[in-house]
Amino acid sequence: MRVVVCNSFAPLDQLVIEERPSVALRSGQVRIAVRAAGVNFVDALIVQGLYQIKPPLPFTPGGESVGVITEIAEDVSECSVGQRVLVTSGAGAFATEMVVGARNTLAMPDSLTDGQAATFMQSYGTAWFALVERARMQAGQWLLVLGAGGGVGLGAVDVGHALGLKVIAAASSPEKRALAESRGAVATIDSSAEDVKARAKEISGEGLDAVYDPIGGAVGEQCLRALRDDGQFLVIGFASGDIPKLPANQVLLRNRRVTGVEWGGWVIKHPEQNQRMVGEILAKIVAGELNPVEPYAYAFDDAAHALADQQNRNVVGKAVLLVSSADAA
Ligand SMILES: NC(=O)c1ccc[n+]([C@@H]2O[C@H](COP(=O)([O-])OP(=O)(O)OC[C@H]3O[C@@H](n4cnc5c(N)ncnc54)[C@H](OP(=O)(O)O)[C@@H]3O)[C@@H](O)[C@H]2O)c1
Missing domain, CATH: 3.40.50.720 (NAD(P)-binding Rossmann-like Domain)
Structure with missing residues (x-):
């Protein structure tokens, strides 16, 4: 798998892309082949050490991604292989593969494209x-x-x-x-x-x-x-x-x-209320009452460029990194 890595809090062009071996699943976890990772304003701040939360170095930026579950741990029953899910995380989304807790995934409706699903939340x-x-x-x-x-x-x-x-x-x-x-x-x-x-x-x-x-x-x-x-x-x-x-x-x-x-901060303190709220948002999306924008797409390798465009007000709507089959190979 390939991951974007931030080795030090530095300008965006210091981000690098590394090959990493896949890790084995532990209890409760699922493996996801990432298709799209949302780019957010806050991601650029975190990479440069300009945000109140500073992840331990090195880390992989990105807080929202969508992909397909390719493997589940033996004790996972709430989701299944082949499901397309959204993962929301503090970091780690700019990767071609993710291993996360099954509870951190949310099934996405077919009415959202990969780009929309990775950027609306x-x-x-x-x-x-x-x-x-x-x-x-x-x-x-x-x-x-x-x-x-x-x-x-x-x-x-x-x-x-x-x-x-x-x-x-x-x-x-x-x-x-x-x-x-x-x-x-x-x-x-x-x-x-x-x-x-x-x-x-x-x-x-x-x-x-x-x-x-x-x-x-x-x-x-x-x-x-x-x-x-x-x-x-x-x-x-x-x-x-x-x-x-x-x-x-x-x-x-x-x-x-x-x-x-x-x-x-509210999500952490009120996870059940947030779950209900996200359910209402998704229902309105499926009903066509809410219409998340189709984001501007960047290649996976262009993560630094996408973050710079976001920070410099050049993004109209939302931006996303799309993972191609070549990226994932
Ligand atoms: N409170 C919360 O729970 C919460 C959650 C998510 C994000 N946020 C915060 O909300 C803010 C906006 O996030 P976003 O995702 O909407 O970002 P975004 O997509 O980059 O949009 C930010 C907008 O701010 C305007 N802007 C004005 N001066 C700017 C400057 N010097 N640099 C960059 N943008 C400037 C731009 O609009 P114009 O070009 O039209 O001026 C830009 O389109 C961020 O500070 C983020 O941390 C808060």
Whole structure:
């Protein structure tokens, strides 16, 4: 098998690809021939040592992959050889083969391509957790999504539309805005040229019910001021690298709220609730009410390039590493 290896926290081009022997299965484990590995913003941060979680070196990056089960340990009964499953892990997904606990696999519906299946979970898990579990948004409310052409942003546009929200999508490029429109945004804002706060206020009329901010920095801080009475500012992430200092007077005014959203931490503390939530997301995908984007595909050997594109805002929607039969040989 082949794996992408991070030997030291360093620039992305220091990643290497190594041949490794397959390892024997232990109790409860399954072997998976990986077909596709999702590329996430956080993967690039982890490789460079810029994230709060630093895996012991050396390690294989990647947190989401889809593949086919090729072998199961004798005591495994919950899944079977030939099943196509999603594996979500902190690391290890950029590999042509994985050995994981059977309990860490989730059967994927046929309606998702390998690329979609390998890239929807983090985006839709975060978006659903934010809008349904944390913000408890109601149909007809106004939602402004920043970074709406990126992973968790586009997921929020799609989930928001499915919930009956009126979604305003802000993104920097025409391609990102078009993608957000295709997922049901009722209006878009060019965040590279327009005053996002002023436009969002103008479009919503009475003000926003929620701002979903995966970027951080000045724009989100400004948009807090476009919230109406009881409106919520959802803190999702800091893709810009700038953690905003939200003005408390603006939170006080109009009884606004600031709501933290940490899906990953919640999953660890509430696995059963998360399982139920993921079940609801999958049911809506199968019913055609949620439509995860087909990701931009990179060859397995181009992992560093894919991560660099992700970090440099060049990815429209999602990105994936596809494992070919030659990679897996
Ligand atoms: N809270 C949670 O549970 C949770 C879960 C998953 C991810 N996250 C976080 O959410 C953030 C976004 O993740 P993602 O997967 O959506 O990433 P992504 O697909 O790369 O999208 C991020 C978007 O942020 C915008 N952006 C603005 N300034 C940027 C900069 N300096 N560098 C990079 N992007 C910039 C870009 O949109 P424009 O070009 O349109 O400006 C880009 O499309 C990350 O910080 C991630 O760690 C949080």
